[in-house]
Amino acid sequence: xxxxxxxxxxxxxxxxxxxxxxxNLKGRLKLGGGSLSFNKxxxxxxxxxxxxxxxxxxxxxxxxxxxxxxMAPPDPILxxxxxxxxxxxxxxxxxxVGAYRTEELQPYVLNVVKKAENLMVERGxxxxxxxxxxxxxxxxxxxxxxxxxSNPVIKEQRVAxxxxxxxxxSLRLAAALIERYFPGAKVxxxxxxxxxxxxxxxxxxxxxxxxxxYDPKTVGLDFDGMIADIKxxxxxxxxxxxxxxxxxxxxxxxxxxxxxIADVIQEKNHIPFFDVAYQGFASGSLDADAGSxxxxxxxxxxxxxxxxxxxxxxxxxxxxxxxxxxCTSADAAARVKSQLKRLARPMYSNPPIHGxxxxxxxxxxxxxxxxxxxxxxxxxxxxxxxxxxxYDSLTAKDKSGKDxxxxxxxxxMFSFTGLNKAQSDNMTNKWHVYMTKDGRISLAGLSxxxxxxxxxxxxxxxxxxx
Amino acid sequence: xxxxxxxxxxxxxFMGSRLTSSTRCMSTSTKALSRFGxxxxxxxxxxxxxxGVTEAFLADxxxxxxxxxVGAYRDDEGKPVVLxxxxxxxxxxxxxxxxxxxxxxxxxxxxEESAKLAYGKDANVVKEGAFAGLQALSGTGAxxxxxxxxxxxxxxxxxxxxxxxxxxHPNIWRDAQVPVRTFQYYHxxxxxxxxxxxxxxxxxxxxxxxxxxxxxxxxxxxxxxxxxxxxxxxxxxKEKSHFPFFDVAYQGFASGDLDMDAQAIRIFLEDxxxxxxxxxxxxxxxxxxxxVGCLSVLCADAKQAVAVKSQLQQIARAMYSNPPIHGxxxxxxxxxxxxxxxxxxxxxxxxxNRIQQMRSTLRExxxxxxxxxxxxxITNQVGMFCFSGLTADQVDRLVREFHIYLTRDGRMxxxxxxxxxxxxxxxxIHEVTRYNREASNVC
Numbered sequence: 001x002x003x004x005x006x007x008x009x010x011x012x013x014x015x016x017x018x019x020x021x022x023x024n025l026k027g028r029l030k031l032g033g034g035s036l037s038f039n040k041x042x043x044x045x046x047x048x049x050x051x052x053x054x055x056x057x058x059x060x061x062x063x064x065x066x067x068x069x070x071m072a073p074p075d076p077i078l079x080x081x082x083x084x085x086x087x088x089x090x091x092x093x094x095x096x097v098g099a100y101r102t103e104e105l106q107p108y109v110l111n112v113v114k115k116a117e118n119l120m121v122e123r124g125x126x127x128x129x130x131x132x133x134x135x136x137x138x139x140x141x142x143x144x145x146x147x148x149x150s151n152p153v154i155k156e157q158r159v160a161x162x163x164x165x166x167x168x169x170s171l172r173l174a175a176a177l178i179e180r181y182f183p184g185a186k187v188x189x190x191x192x193x194x195x196x197x198x199x200x201x202x203x204x205x206x207x208x209x210x211x212x213x214y215d216p217k218t219v220g221l222d223f224d225g226m227i228a229d230i231k232x233x234x235x236x237x238x239x240x241x242x243x244x245x246x247x248x249x250x251x252x253x254x255x256x257x258x259x260x261i262a263d264v265i266q267e268k269n270h271i272p273f274f275d276v277a278y279q280g281f282a283s284g285s286l287d288a289d290a291g292s293x294x295x296x297x298x299x300x301x302x303x304x305x306x307x308x309x310x311x312x313x314x315x316x317x318x319x320x321x322x323x324x325x326x327c328t329s330a331d332a333a334a335r336v337k338s339q340l341k342r343l344a345r346p347m348y349s350n351p352p353i354h355g356x357x358x359x360x361x362x363x364x365x366x367x368x369x370x371x372x373x374x375x376x377x378x379x380x381x382x383x384x385x386x387x388x389x390x391y392d393s394l395t396a397k398d399k400s401g402k403d404x405x406x407x408x409x410x411x412x413m414f415s416f417t418g419l420n421k422a423q424s425d426n427m428t429n430k431w432h433v434y435m436t437k438d439g440r441i442s443l444a445g446l447s448x449x450x451x452x453x454x455x456x457x458x459x460x461x462x463x464x465x466x
Numbered sequence: 467x468x469x470x471x472x473x474x475x476x477x478x479x480f481m482g483s484r485l486t487s488s489t490r491c492m493s494t495s496t497k498a499l500s501r502f503g504x505x506x507x508x509x510x511x512x513x514x515x516x517x518g519v520t521e522a523f524l525a526d527x528x529x530x531x532x533x534x535x536v537g538a539y540r541d542d543e544g545k546p547v548v549l550x551x552x553x554x555x556x557x558x559x560x561x562x563x564x565x566x567x568x569x570x571x572x573x574x575x576x577x578e579e580s581a582k583l584a585y586g587k588d589a590n591v592v593k594e595g596a597f598a599g600l601q602a603l604s605g606t607g608a609x610x611x612x613x614x615x616x617x618x619x620x621x622x623x624x625x626x627x628x629x630x631x632x633x634x635h636p637n638i639w640r641d642a643q644v645p646v647r648t649f650q651y652y653h654x655x656x657x658x659x660x661x662x663x664x665x666x667x668x669x670x671x672x673x674x675x676x677x678x679x680x681x682x683x684x685x686x687x688x689x690x691x692x693x694x695x696x697x698x699x700x701x702x703x704k705e706k707s708h709f710p711f712f713d714v715a716y717q718g719f720a721s722g723d724l725d726m727d728a729q730a731i732r733i734f735l736e737d738x739x740x741x742x743x744x745x746x747x748x749x750x751x752x753x754x755x756x757x758v759g760c761l762s763v764l765c766a767d768a769k770q771a772v773a774v775k776s777q778l779q780q781i782a783r784a785m786y787s788n789p790p791i792h793g794x795x796x797x798x799x800x801x802x803x804x805x806x807x808x809x810x811x812x813x814x815x816x817x818x819n820r821i822q823q824m825r826s827t828l829r830e831x832x833x834x835x836x837x838x839x840x841x842x843x844i845t846n847q848v849g850m851f852c853f854s855g856l857t858a859d860q861v862d863r864l865v866r867e868f869h870i871y872l873t874r875d876g877r878m879x880x881x882x883x884x885x886x887x888x889x890x891x892x893x894x895i896h897e898v899t900r901y902n903r904e905a906s907n908v909c
């Protein structure tokens with residue numbers, strides 16, 4: 001047996017700039033080797049050891065390598081639900097996270113989902129690993145739902161579709177792809193946008209900057225600002241667009257505005273990057289809500305599209321979505337798909353089956369698909385009704401003459417009320433209405449019965465708090 | 467207006483990409499544009515060495531084909547298995563109204579039960595809650611969370627893997643931007659553990675290094691340290707203040723006994739190490755496709771555990787937000803109900819026993835064929851895999867000539883061996899090795 005001094009093989013990645021968030025940890029590491037203390041009660045004699053003649057091993061003072069780890073700030077959105085749960089007031093209202101609730105303010109499992117799950121149990125399917133790219137039946141169904149089955153991009157096989165962990169996971173895969181193949185390229189995100197977008201790009205080390213979007217004066221779209229900022233960005237930037245039902249504002253461009261946005265993106269050789277989390281929830285129609293994406297695809301543009309089935313199929317907890325990359329050729333799509341797989345493998349190996357099978361079953365079966373469309377219309381319809389009632393209540397109760405019509409103009413689950421942080425805090429502290437500090441309320445968590453109460457809260461916060 | 471074609475040659479050159487024609491014509495779109503393709507720079511990725519095997523296997527139409535690639539359990543008919551305990555749990559939860567408010571409770575239950583499984587149900591660390599535990603996307607996800615966490619708080623520290631290790635380990639830590647190193651582990655001549663070299667490498671590594679350890683059923687070799695060896699490793703880790711990270715993918719598959727398979731972890735716990743642990747329920751509960759696992763990091767106290775957990779949650783939030791609920795529901799349903807849990811424990815034993823049986827049979831068959839080589843390692847090695855010692859050329863022959871699929875490092879998943887295919891397998895192995903004395907270099 002050779003007993004040479006061993007060489008530790010090195011297979012190190014290239015050195016990178018330190019991303020240490022906690023610089024104060026450096027130099028504070030305690031090496032446990034010199035601080036073993038003897039604790040007789042927890043002595044652990046090595047009774048069967050042959051070759052070792054040494055002192056018995058003791059349980060040393062526990063020194064953690066992660067001693068300096070500080071508490072991460074609570075997630076601004078999920079933190080709201082946690083605070084809501086802790087509140088004991090009977091009048092409390094959770095308008096935080098964008099999860100659909102019935103008029104009784106209960107979570108809703110779609111009937112088609114229950115049917116699909118029962119089918120799956122009856123069939124007794126196995127639980128083998130999916131391929132890295134996910135369930136083939138799901139990938140086909142999701143791309144067709146997004147683009148339309150007869151769309152040239154589908155027929156020409158120019159879409160690389162990989163199942164992802166809902167919207168977040170799909171966005172992260174796309175971000176990792178951008179980081180690897182377009183190092184230094186920026187993603188332009190709307191101001192404001194979903195709070196987790198920044199986290200995703202930060203962790204993926206993709207630089208980002210904001211384009212103007214929300215105009216607080218009109219409580220509408222700052223279209224000129226948006227166009228100007230997209231124009232001003234370096235050529236070849238990625239422009240993150242919400243396909244429909246913008247989160248958090250609920251403000252969507254008109255079809256004419258979408259055309260202009262596409263124009264300026266093409267002019268600057270930017271690449272459009274859609275986040276489609278609410279297909280079906282904006283207008284109630286799955287096809288209509290895919291309009292913006294299809295408009296861009298019809299222009300022959302290459303684009304990225306992240307999808308989520310959390311809201312429209314109520315599959316929040318199953319984590320089912322997809323990343324689609326529309327390419328100029330089938331060959332490019334195949335290559336891109338292979339690289340997306342290479343990014344997914346070291347993240348989670350392969351995606352979860354359950355949600356994928358539900359979607360594939362629902363979308364793949366004409367009866368279930370039609371039932372789904374009806375349920376989708378019902379959910380979107382409930383939100384539209386709630387908007388109307390809230391608007392009516394506000395207009396009736398508020399004597400100041402303020403124009404509340406933005407509530408009707410906004411679309412989807414959310415409404416950007418225009419309340420500032422202090423006013424939002426007042427909503428929570430005084431009225432036990434839980435919402436995010438940017439003034440966003442989730443109408444999916446509002447019932448017709450509570451509209452008047454909410455109207456009172458909003459009017460009070462708006463007029464009596466600055 | 468036609469946009470200018472983008473000519474960023476420097477960027478393209480840097481990516482080392484395949485450049486194709488930059489002209490593209492859209493046949494059917496109304497505004498056909500000829501311009502370069504954004505993804506021209508993207509070359510095709512190599513197939514994953516493990517899943518690529520399954521892909522090739524599926525494409526093969528030969529009736530005798532055998533898949534010894536991926537470590538997924540098969541029954542004696544070569545079929546995937548859904549455990550009865552899982553079916554029972556499935557029936558309980560299918561089609562019922564899942565309350566989102568339950569998600570937190572379910573997740574906590576999973577973490578609690580996972581910790582008991584790994585650390586022992588009466589372990590102090592479990593009772594005191596001095597650990598940060600989070601549900602993860604099976605073993606891969608747990609490893610990736612930890613790798614990102616390690617990078618965030620110890621950006622200069624590399625990770626040491628045993629040589630060899632699961633092929634995805636380096637990918638995980640590299641994508642997390644952690645430098646990767648190895649320590650000696652497998653002895654190709656003895657087909658066992660190179661313990662002396664292993665201990666040297668542990669001693670020679672810089673103090674306070676991060677090490678990944680397989681507590682049982684080492685993947686790909688099936689070679690595990692003995693209990694005594696684990697104690698020595700633990701002692702040396704203390705001397706060097708190394709951080710032990712355990713990847714627990716096969717608890718129950720080594721000996722058939724879940725507690726025995728966790729011995730190495732418990733030794734480290736007794737010695738006071740504050741370890742990290744990635745657990746997977748893919749194999750031992752047959753929940754492969756559900757992606758359910760757990761990451762735990764032991765902490766000095768419950769307060770620190772809260773801080774560490776908050777950071778892990780933040781990392782997860784930017785990767786996938788929350789883990790998929792279905793697998794969590796299944797695991798927590800199974801582990802919370804004593805009867806179902808007892809059934810599970812039995813079923814794990816059945817799986818482990820069948821694999822042990824196949825190991826014996828394969829070895830006997832090869833010996834009966836008067837193979838010139840020593841095949842003791844088939845039964846010495848433990849868990850799902852046998853590190854056969856076959857060379858890449860021999861593996862290629864097995865694939866080409868016999869339609870037997872395994873990874874090119876010679877790793878065979880014994881779970882793919884059945885009573886009906888073991889003779890065919892033995893014959894095939896014998897065929898490709900009978901004239902190859904030098905390759906094995908044993909008695």
